[in-house]
Amino acid sequence: MEGEKCTILVIDDEQSIRRILEKELVTAEREVLTAADGKTALSILKSHWVDVIIMDLRLPDVENLELLIEVKESVAYVEVIMITGHGDVDSAVEAMKYGAYDFIQKPFNLERLELVIEKAHQRVLMARENSILRHKRDNNKQQVQFIGKSEAIQGIKFLINKVAPATIPVLITGDSGAGKDVVARMIHQRSSCSGRELIIKNCASLQKELARSELFGHAKGSFTGATDSREGLMSYAHESTLFLDEIGELSLEVQASLLRVLESQSYRRVGEKQERKAKVRLLFATNRNLAEEVEAGRFNEAFFHRINAFNIEIPPLKDRKEDLPLLVDYFLMRLSPDNSTYKIVDRAMNCILRYTWPGNIRELRNVIERSIILAENNIITERCLPRELVSAAEESHAALSLELVEKKHILKMLQFFDGNRQKTAEILGISRKTLYRKLAQYSL
Ligand SMILES: Nc1ncnc2c1ncn2[C@@H]1O[C@H](COP(=O)(O)OP(=O)(O)O)[C@@H](O)[C@H]1O
Ligand SMILES: [Mg+2]
Incomplete structure (x- = not known):
């Protein structure tokens, strides 16, 4: 970790500040880049490894803190130190909520700034190191x-x-x-x-x-x-x-x-x-x-x-639905917060079986995790499933089920012939016996 060079990016629209910082901060172990606005800063970040950013709280081309948020979202392992003017302490505190490492007030004390940079850099190095360790732990976990x-x-x-x-x-x-x-x-x-x-x-x-x-x-x-x-x-x-x-x-x-x-x-x-x-x-x-x-x-x-x-x-999961019951059991067990057992009612399980799972197993996992939170007495019902999932499952059932289509058609014909079963059977091309069986089957 030691001896790694630290690259600093100074973002400030005041040229004098950029100059001073560049001049004062450069050492054998430190390189300083500068940008006068947010746009330049982002393009530098795309092509350089930067460890520490020193950023003016107010920049001409971006809303307050927007650059900070963007940087924290898009650049891995970087710490940001904010430069604030007099009376900007509230904004500085706000900035720290969005992930700024620290802030220094103008006019600044270079010694303190150097100390903060040093600490921020150590933190960046640690974070990098940790991410490698984390890999190890995750894989062995x-x-x-x-x-x-x-x-x-x-x-x-x-x-x-x-x-x-x-x-x-x-x-x-x-x-x-x-x-x-x-x-x-x-x-x-x-x-x-x-x-x-x-x-x-x-x-x-x-x-x-x-x-x-x-x-x-x-x-x-x-x-x-x-x-x-x-x-x-x-x-x-x-x-x-x-x-x-x-x-x-x-x-x-x-x-x-x-x-x-x-x-x-x-x-x-x-x-x-x-x-x-x-x-x-x-x-x-x-x-x-x-x-x-x-x-x-x-x-x-x-x-x-x-x-x-x-x-x-x-x-995709929809092409191997026979895996669903096993996966549901597995996730119910693995995601159970206190190792207690969860039960899923048939109607909810049917929705899960009918749904097409565009997000595959990741989506299933999320749905089960959510349903565990919503479950009462460790029982998962349809109400614990996302509403869109239940209605999509119902629709796909309605659309897919031949039986339902048949049932509807028989009912329509029966009504058309005023309940005359002989004529209904004839038009459907089935025997009366078959018609009776189907009527019983669909409880019509
Ligand atoms: N066959 C499986 N058995 C158990 N869990 C699985 C299975 N397939 C995927 N998962 C889980 O589903 C989630 C998504 O899987 P992942 O491998 O990240 O998908 P992909 O890389 O294809 O986007 C992860 O939480 C993973 O652990
Ligand atoms: Mg993946």
């Missing part, structure tokens, strides 16, 4: 469970067991919430590197300009923001598994670099000539149709064929 008895799930379990000990890459496909993460974790757990941490990266969260550097690392000075050399995920995942989620979001350039890793088991940091060995098991996931992406020129064809050689496709 509990064995993931892959619930289901449908043919599809059994087939997937078979494939997982077969492919896990091998080192070949695996492409996991399926709709959002279908269980791609679970499959990736299972493969890692059953592989020879299960003792090491699984590194997961969602490619959608990679900033475009920095994607290659995040994956492969970079050499000092290899681009404007690279004030220090940095390791990439490829080296964090050494002798372990790297799971790249939402692979469809990667640029063609990065796809080509990954293909090279698969072909030669080596990679280069950005800005370096030296080849490094990549002893990494790669898993990929996407909810896109990559064949179509290739067709459209958005996905590298050779890379696609390479990773598609072993594909595990998870079908």
Whole structure:
């Protein structure tokens, strides 16, 4: 942790303040960037690794605190120190509620500012370190469970067991919430590197300009923001598994670099000539149709064929409804706050069975979690389910059920013939006996 360079971004519309801070704060371990407005600041943040931001509370082109909120939402591991004028203490306190680390008042005391920067930087370093530790803990916390008895799930379990000990890459496909993460974790757990941490990266969260550097690392000075050399995920995942989620979001350039890793088991940091060995098991996931992406020129064809050689496709939940009762029981047990037992009434279970689950298992999990909160005496009724779910289930039942259509049609014909069963049976093309049976069956 020690000895890591700290990059500071000063955002202030007053040139004199930018100048002073730049001049006073730069040291061998500290680099200072400056921006006069919010727009410039955001574009700098897209292409530079920034650790600490010093931001004027009032900026010309953004509402108070809006930039702070945006930064805290979009940049991982950054701390923000607010600069406030006289009498702005209320706003400063407000800023801290939105995640600012601290504030200093103008005119400022440089010594105190340096102290605050130092603390903020330590915190950034800790947060980064923790996120790596958290990975470790999450992965070791509990064995993931892959619930289901449908043919599809059994087939997937078979494939997982077969492919896990091998080192070949695996492409996991399926709709959002279908269980791609679970499959990736299972493969890692059953592989020879299960003792090491699984590194997961969602490619959608990679900033475009920095994607290659995040994956492969970079050499000092290899681009404007690279004030220090940095390791990439490829080296964090050494002798372990790297799971790249939402692979469809990667640029063609990065796809080509990954293909090279698969072909030669080596990679280069950005800005370096030296080849490094990549002893990494790669898993990929996407909810896109990559064949179509290739067709459209958005996905590298050779890379696609390479990773598609072993594909595990998870079908949507609506196509394996026989898994629903097991999954419901599993979530009721796992999400029960005090390990008490919850029961679900038939009518509620029927709604769950009829619903189409566009959000797949993730949606099911959320629905069960909510229903546990709403349950009275540990009994889950329809009233504990989201109303849209119940009505969608009813509609789909009404639309799908042949029986209901038949019942309605028989009733219509009966009314048309004033209750004459002979004529009704004739027009329906069935015997009177069959008609009687159906009338009894539908209690008409
Ligand atoms: N077969 C399964 N058995 C148990 N839990 C599952 C199963 N599939 C998915 N889940 C759970 O459903 C949620 C969504 O799954 P996830 O793997 O994150 O979906 P995806 O990555 O495809 O969007 C997670 O909480 C996961 O633990
Ligand atoms: Mg996922």
